[in-house]
Amino acid sequence: MPEFDQSKAYAGQEEVFFDDGREIELLHFVYGKSNINEIRGNPAKVLQAIDEFGRTKKYLMNVGEDKGKIVTDLIAEVKPQTMVELGGYIGYSCILFGDAVRKAGGKRYYSLERNPEFGAVIDSLVHLAGLSDIVKVEIGSSDASIKRLSDEGLLKHIDLMFLDHYKPAYTSDLKLCEELKLVTPGSVLAADNVITPGNPPYLEYVRSSVAEKQNKIKQPNGQSAPDARMAARSVNQYAQRGESTSLGNSAGNPNLEYDSRLVNSFEPTGEPDGIEISRCVGEE
Ligand SMILES: C[S@@+](CC[C@H](N)C(=O)[O-])C[C@H]1O[C@@H](n2cnc3c(N)ncnc32)[C@H](O)[C@@H]1O
Secondary structure: OOOOOHHHOOOOOOOOOOOOOHHHHHHHHHHOOOOHHHHOOOHHHHHHHHHHHHHHOOOOOOOHHHHHHHHHHHHHHHOOOEEEEEOOOOOHHHHHHHHHHHHOOOOEEEEEEOOHHHHHHHHHHHHHHOOOOOEEEEEOOHHHHHHHHHHOOOOOOOOEEEEOOOOOHHHHHHHHHHHOOOOOOOOEEEEOOHHHHHOHHHHHHHHOOHHHHHHHHHOOOOOOHHHHHHHHHHHHHHHHOOOOOOOOOOOOOOOEEEEEEEEEEEOOOOOEEEEEEEEEEEEO
């Protein structure tokens, strides 16, 4: 793994590190830049301006350059027609990956974001980057948006999914996508933050064999100890921020088999983190 380049490190994460006005400050910073007309229609320059804010002003919870490259390489390989991200924040991953999907010949990038203010920021920066033709921002809880897009026939299959939202919802949303047959053999998943802060229940799910998943379903108490601990921790974290914590209870499709591996990398602050890449390779 290449070393982290400290000269590119974002500002450190404070106790309150989002939803304190910094997202609107970011818009003023980007639109106030003297070269704004060169930035228009140029995704790389929009990302540069966002990175500059993260480095010189305030921390932003973006995937960042290092982990971002893992996913853009994956996009170039998978060439998804349809890619979905769960958790958009201010649009960094959306602009980076939406641009990569377009370059790879893809048609649609859905960014599912629960917070309507963050969704408005994503829309503004996506428009600035000239990506509004391919990117669609869907406001609402990820599970509700997945169901609605599937019911409306707008989302028929997910070729590549980037999971970067409420940590306990990684597993419940994946199961929902399996149940709706949006995730099938051929689908690929890239899950962020599996080291920092970590997501043991999700890793356990995507790394389990079909037999292990079927056995777990047969056990009377469906929720494992790590599941329960992770859910409790995240419920507290999000409850403090007044966010809803309801999780779906889809059984998923335990017959799907994944080939899953961790790719180590860094948070934009330089802290070690990793992306779990899971390829759905078959159905028993
Ligand atoms: C880590 S940030 C996403 C960062 C973004 N993917 C990037 O790299 O630029 C997580 C985002 O997920 C959103 N979120 C949390 N729970 C969600 C849910 N259940 N549905 C949709 N969005 C959610 C939060 O509002 C937050 O904006």
